Amino acid sequence: xxxxxxxxxxxxxxxxxxxxxxxxxxxxxxxxxxxxxxxxxxxxxxxxxxxxxxxxxxxxxxxxxxxxxxxxxxxxxxxxxxxxxxxxxxxxxxxxxxxxxxxxxxxxxxxxxxxxxxxxxxxxxxxxxxxxxxxxxxxxxxxxxxxxxxxxxxxxxxxxxxxxxxxxxxxxxxxxxxxxxxxxxxxxxxxxxxxxxxxxxxxxxxxxxxxxxxxxxxxxxxxxxxxxxxxxxxxxxxxxxxxxxxxxxxxxxxxxxxxxxxxxxxxxxxxxxxxxxxxxxxxxxxxxxxxxxxxxxxxxxxxxxxxxxxxxxxxxxxxxxxxxxx
Amino acid sequence: xxxxxxxxxxxxxxxxxxxxxxxxxxxxxxxxxxxxxxxxxxxxxxxxxxxxxxxxxxxxxxxxxxxxxxxxxxxxxxxxxxxxxxxxxxxxxxxxxxxxxxxxxxxxxxxxxxxxxxxxxxxxxxxxxxxxxxxxxxxxxxxxxxxxxxxxxxxxxxxxxxxxxxxxxxxxxxxxxxxxxxxxxxxxxxxxxxxxxxxxxxxxxxxxxxxxxxxxxxxxxxxxxxxxxxxxxxxxxxxxxxxxxxxxxxxxxxxxxxxxxxxxxxxxxxxxxxxxxxxxxxxxxxxxxxxxxxxxxxxxxxxxxxxxxxxxxxxxxxxxxxxxxxxxxxxxxxxxxxxxxxxxxxxxxxxxxxxxxxxxxxxxxxxxxxxxxxxxxxx
Ligand SMILES: Cc1ncc(C[n+]2csc(CCOP(=O)(O)OP(=O)(O)O)c2C)c(N)n1
Numbered sequence: 001x002x003x004x005x006x007x008x009x010x011x012x013x014x015x016x017x018x019x020x021x022x023x024x025x026x027x028x029x030x031x032x033x034x035x036x037x038x039x040x041x042x043x044x045x046x047x048x049x050x051x052x053x054x055x056x057x058x059x060x061x062x063x064x065x066x067x068x069x070x071x072x073x074x075x076x077x078x079x080x081x082x083x084x085x086x087x088x089x090x091x092x093x094x095x096x097x098x099x100x101x102x103x104x105x106x107x108x109x110x111x112x113x114x115x116x117x118x119x120x121x122x123x124x125x126x127x128x129x130x131x132x133x134x135x136x137x138x139x140x141x142x143x144x145x146x147x148x149x150x151x152x153x154x155x156x157x158x159x160x161x162x163x164x165x166x167x168x169x170x171x172x173x174x175x176x177x178x179x180x181x182x183x184x185x186x187x188x189x190x191x192x193x194x195x196x197x198x199x200x201x202x203x204x205x206x207x208x209x210x211x212x213x214x215x216x217x218x219x220x221x222x223x224x225x226x227x228x229x230x231x232x233x234x235x236x237x238x239x240x241x242x243x244x245x246x247x248x249x250x251x252x253x254x255x256x257x258x259x260x261x262x263x264x265x266x267x268x269x270x271x272x273x274x275x276x277x278x279x280x281x282x283x284x285x286x287x288x289x290x291x292x293x294x295x296x297x298x299x300x301x302x303x304x305x306x307x308x309x310x311x312x313x314x315x316x317x318x319x320x321x322x323x324x325x326x
Numbered sequence: 327x328x329x330x331x332x333x334x335x336x337x338x339x340x341x342x343x344x345x346x347x348x349x350x351x352x353x354x355x356x357x358x359x360x361x362x363x364x365x366x367x368x369x370x371x372x373x374x375x376x377x378x379x380x381x382x383x384x385x386x387x388x389x390x391x392x393x394x395x396x397x398x399x400x401x402x403x404x405x406x407x408x409x410x411x412x413x414x415x416x417x418x419x420x421x422x423x424x425x426x427x428x429x430x431x432x433x434x435x436x437x438x439x440x441x442x443x444x445x446x447x448x449x450x451x452x453x454x455x456x457x458x459x460x461x462x463x464x465x466x467x468x469x470x471x472x473x474x475x476x477x478x479x480x481x482x483x484x485x486x487x488x489x490x491x492x493x494x495x496x497x498x499x500x501x502x503x504x505x506x507x508x509x510x511x512x513x514x515x516x517x518x519x520x521x522x523x524x525x526x527x528x529x530x531x532x533x534x535x536x537x538x539x540x541x542x543x544x545x546x547x548x549x550x551x552x553x554x555x556x557x558x559x560x561x562x563x564x565x566x567x568x569x570x571x572x573x574x575x576x577x578x579x580x581x582x583x584x585x586x587x588x589x590x591x592x593x594x595x596x597x598x599x600x601x602x603x604x605x606x607x608x609x610x611x612x613x614x615x616x617x618x619x620x621x622x623x624x625x626x627x628x629x630x631x632x633x634x635x636x637x638x639x640x641x642x643x644x645x646x647x648x649x650x651x652x653x654x655x656x657x658x659x660x661x662x663x664x665x666x667x668x669x670x671x672x673x674x675x676x677x678x679x680x681x682x683x684x685x686x687x688x689x690x691x692x693x694x695x696x697x698x699x700x701x702x703x704x705x
Contacts, residue, residue, distance in 0.1 A: 029550070030548055033554075033622070034548070034550070057519035057550075058487070085485075089485070089520070125407060127467075129484055265702040266701040295686070296700040300685065301471070302465035302679065303405060303679075304682050305684065
């Protein structure tokens with residue numbers, strides 16, 4: 001298998017799906033001439049031309065809505081948001097139109113659209129540019145939400161998203177684009193939506209997380225191992241559909257759970273999973289479910305404050321010790 | 327984790343193929359050709375020598391300050407995104423000179439000079455860039471989110487177009503309280519395509535509020551040339567859809583900026599409502615510190631040609647011609663602003679890092695009244 005970056009994996013997924021299906025096109029700010037703000041679409045304009053790799057004005061609501069209308073009538077748009085922070089302007093189109101079109105038309109319309117872009121904090125971009133917004137999007141029934149944490153997952157999930165007949169929102173880690181990993185070259189390499197992945201087997205405690213945070217969890221697990229604690233790391237990969245079987249299975253196995261997400265605690269993904277576990281696996285628990293999230297504040301600019309606001313390896317270790325009553 | 331990957335927005339790692347570089351936009355001269363050519367005397371009319379020298383000082387300070395910022399950024403002292411204003415100085419300096427400190431200013435993320443021009447001290451601006459406790463947003467805002475309530479500087483906003491409705495609200499308040507103030511709000515030309523711009527223009531004109539919207543048309547929204555983003559080239563014409571007065575100003579000419587803005591300010595104060603001003607300007611630098619000056623979306627030659635229209639040079643020549651400021655005095659002034667910029671960096675350097683405990687301050691006006699405000703388990 002080739003070792004490529006997360007960015008290249010996404011690029012391959014786009015190129016392969018555009019090659020395979022002439023109805024697939026990419027649209028967004030700076031995706032063409034500039035090769036993408038994060039260079040995910042590098043080379044695609046040259047390859048597919050300007051009807052299929054379309055630079056838009058800065059009009060998030062407008063071009064997201066355009067995508068929804070196009071998808072209603074049969075084509076398969078991939079809408080790139082420069083970051084999900086700016087997609088907030090398009091939330092009306094995603095939530096009120098894309099998510100509900102099939103249902104409110106009594107099943108008459110398909111919505112084969114993919115919305116994608118980076119999520120989460122980078123370094124010192126402050127309050128308006130450092131938000132992990134997947135919990136908000138996953139709130140709405142009708143959309144699907146995936147959050148790949150590795151290059152292989154990025155490719156497999158994006159390809160699945162593009163082939164899916166429902167609106168799929170792909171949250172890419174803003175800090176993951178240069179991450180390298182093995183990625184299958186097969187044109188039909190698909191990771192089905194809704195299937196979690198055990199990124200590390202363990203028996204003492206389950207750390208359940210998604211996206212960029214799987215790397216924080218894996219680092220924490222590696223350090224815990226040195227103290228004789230064997231942590232399992234479950235990567236959800238997909239938030240909607242959510243692989244509840246995998247969640248319940250790991251809880252039944254380890255009986256102790258720490259939930260980790262980059263976003264805020266209130267109404268977060270971890271809040272939903274904690275509720276699920278207590279509703280459906282309470283008898284398996286040997287300790288209360290604990291969570292690690294970003295500080296419940298808008299992200300500050302200053303370096304040390306920003307570091308303190310983000311979830312860290314140390315926080316995960318501390319919560320693991322707590323659920324193990326250490 | 328790929329920590330080195332953060333400055334990716336607008337980093338252009340490779341040169342785009344030649345074909346990707348757009349045809350040069352229509353000349354600035356051609357765009358402003360409809361305006362009558364004024365003599366030096368007409369252009370200086372009503373402006374005292376002291377005020378003219380202050381304008382020169384402010385433009386020079388803006389330039390030298392930002393050169394210092396670029397240096398500090400390169401040394402890793404400033405983090406995050408950092409958008410410089412070099413080339414556009416005449417816009418904010420000319421326009422803000424046309425109002426008083428009692429009036430308001432609001433802008434986007436390319437804001438260091440607007441902050442300085444409103445009287446935020448260079449030290450407080452630099453300390454904010456350094457993320458220090460003495461910064462004008464106490465280190466929480468950084469380059470894109472500077473604020474100074476006392477100076478009526480209502481900040482830097484990071485979402486393209488997002489500040490325009492906010493400014494409309496300020497203008498509304500002015501009218502509501504029957505004050506004699508105005509607000510200037512700035513946005514880039516790319517923001518004009520957002521719905522927020524159009525909704526705000528309609529309400530501003532409908533309710534005749536004292537808002538002066540200055541569109542800084544530097545011809546590029548990141549890497550997208552304006553002619554690739556808008557169906558209509560002339561931004562000032564967009565105001566006609568809302569029956570709002572509008573004007574074009576030469577954004578490389580501080581006196582033209584002053585004159586056009588003054589007219590709008592006077593009209594707004596007299597109850598005449600809002601004005602849209604299109605300031606035609608150019609940025610001599612990349613979109614942000616991680617974007618090259620030229621290459622992917624404009625050629626080196628384009629930038630060099632535009633640099634021939636340096637607003638500081640244009641103004642300095644006029645002041646010298648009119649015996650208002652000699653070359654020697656200009657050089658003295660330049661030494662002075664370099665010193666001020668240096669000192670601002672020293673001030674920032676010495677300012678303490680904000681305490682990490684400050685993470686939870688300034689989020690709510692009151693602390694946990696009837697229950698918990700924070701839900702991350704840390705408090
Ligand atoms: C809603 C939104 N979309 C995209 C961005 C990313 N972005 C930041 S600046 C910029 C270009 C804006 O250009 P313009 O408004 O002309 O201002 P200039 O940078 O030229 O001063 C873009 C696309 C953003 N900050 N907000």
